[in-house]
Amino acid sequence: MAPFGQCSIESALGVIGDRWSILIMRDAFRGIRRFSEIHEDLGIPKAVLADRLRDLVGAGVLDKRQYMDHPPRFEYRLTNMGRELSPILVSLMHWGDKWLSAGDPPTVLLHSPCGTEVEIELHCRTCQRDFDPTEITSRHSWSADTSESGTNEPETGEPATAPRGAM
Amino acid sequence: MAPFGQCSIESALGVIGDRWSILIMRDAFRGIRRFSEIHEDLGIPKAVLADRLRDLVGAGVLDKRQYMDHPPRFEYRLTNMGRELSPILVSLMHWGDKWLSAGDPPTVLLHSPCGTEVEIELHCRTCQRDFDPTEITSRHSWSADTSESGTNEPETGEPATAPRGAM
DNA sequence: CGACTCAGTTCGGTTTCCGAACTTAGTTGA
DNA sequence: TCAACTAAGTTCGGAAACCGAACTGAGTCG
Structure with a gap:
């Protein structure tokens, strides 16, 4: 497996593939933008939050801006890339x-x-x-078939062949 | 924060809130259903895979079934709940x-x-x-406003007030 | 009988996570 | 002016999770 390569789902998970990252983004959508607010809202350890914010800013989904000089205060805002999550x-x-x-x-x-x-x-x-x-079908090196069992207590039967499906 | 409580995003992340879980489900959509196939496709450590499969079956998004008696062979199939991911x-x-x-x-x-x-x-x-x-607006205890900066190199300005947005 | 496959489990070492304490810059109230 | 407070982190030590490699056990194939 190439590191975050051939599949866009994998690439996306490289940015938000962790529980905290998604919750931080959710908070951003809610208008929770400051370090201390996020910390309090999520109960996330501060070191982890600092880390994740760095990553998310680095990935381009959040933008860190100083909204006050004295005292220096920062907020993390959604970019377009982030908003499209x-x-x-x-x-x-x-x-x-x-x-x-x-x-x-x-x-x-x-x-x-x-x-x-x-x-x-x-x-x-x-x-x-x-x-x-x-x-859904996909176009790539795979062909069709996403049909699986039909209920949540799926019927038995059907052979073990593995037709390639989507994604 | 109640453990997987008030927010459905959080609850959902309780089931698929980890990188591997999502990739395993993606494989299920692709028709990759057997332990060894998933292991090979993802490069996931076997112990972690065994763990995740247990969790995913426990959560109801995959169903483990024996498709062969001699030798005993198993596959993991999407349930309806899983398919709706x-x-x-x-x-x-x-x-x-x-x-x-x-x-x-x-x-x-x-x-x-x-x-x-x-x-x-x-x-x-x-x-x-x-x-x-x-x-998007939400109905709950929050009110409106999801508008953030307008570009991916967002404009400066706008006060630090934190209007509550969606989700 | 020996080699092989599938579906795991076990093991030791590394990385990540966690909560608590500490830091630094600035502010507010007495 | 001094003490207390806030925001936004960093540092620390222990616990948990992750990792690759080796092992297991049931069954098959030649």
Whole structure:
């Protein structure tokens, strides 16, 4: 495996492939921008936070700026690159809501102009419709097939051949 | 911070909040299902792989089944819960493609019925359009505002107030 | 019988994580 | 002016996780 090479998922994980990094970015979306705020909000050890912020700034998803000279105070703001992580956070949130939350989702995202709940969907512009994961194929050295077992207590049967799927 | 409590992103990270877990799930989508295959594909230490597979099965995103009795052989298949992680993987891939890949994206996902490139978009059913991250608000104890700096070399200025944003 | 495969477990060494204490620069209140 | 306080880190020692390599055990193949 080349270090963060051939697969974009791997490359992406090189930047946000750790629990804390994602939570720090979530905080950034929430408007939590200062070292001490993040520290308090997440309960992350300060040394680790300092480390992660350095990495995230280095990767280009956060920007460190001094917003006050006396005393010197800093904040970490989303860059465009960082802001575009939101589909990832939105999908994580939706998945957690659906499969892990007991009862009501803790947070609901809204489309601010109209107040409708945000949806994130796999969409096909040609077919003009949303579709689900089983309809994904990939183009590369692999070929088709993402279909797996059909329920969460999957049916038995089906041979052990390993057709190559997406991603 | 309650351990994996109030925020669905945190809960989700409790299941796939580690680099290896996500790569193992990606392999599952690719049709790589056997212990030895995953080990070889990822270069993950066997002890760690055994650990992660236990966790992922325990969490309900993979199902371990014996597909052969003599000799006993096992495979790990996606459950429905696992399959529905795909929007997360798709967004990770798109983000990596856009911001980290030099040149062509290593893998392109296609809508299998028609061969069009897969898109994943924030969508509003009321406005009948896709929109971008700056138009997200949340409903909970926080209020609006996700707007941050506007470029990847963000403009200076703007006060240090921390309006609460989404997620 | 010997070599091989799969699916792990065990082992020692290295890296990372963690919480607590410390630092440095500046501010506020008495 | 001195003490207490805050923000943004750094330093420290112990605990946990990670790593590659070696080992295990069930079963197969020639």
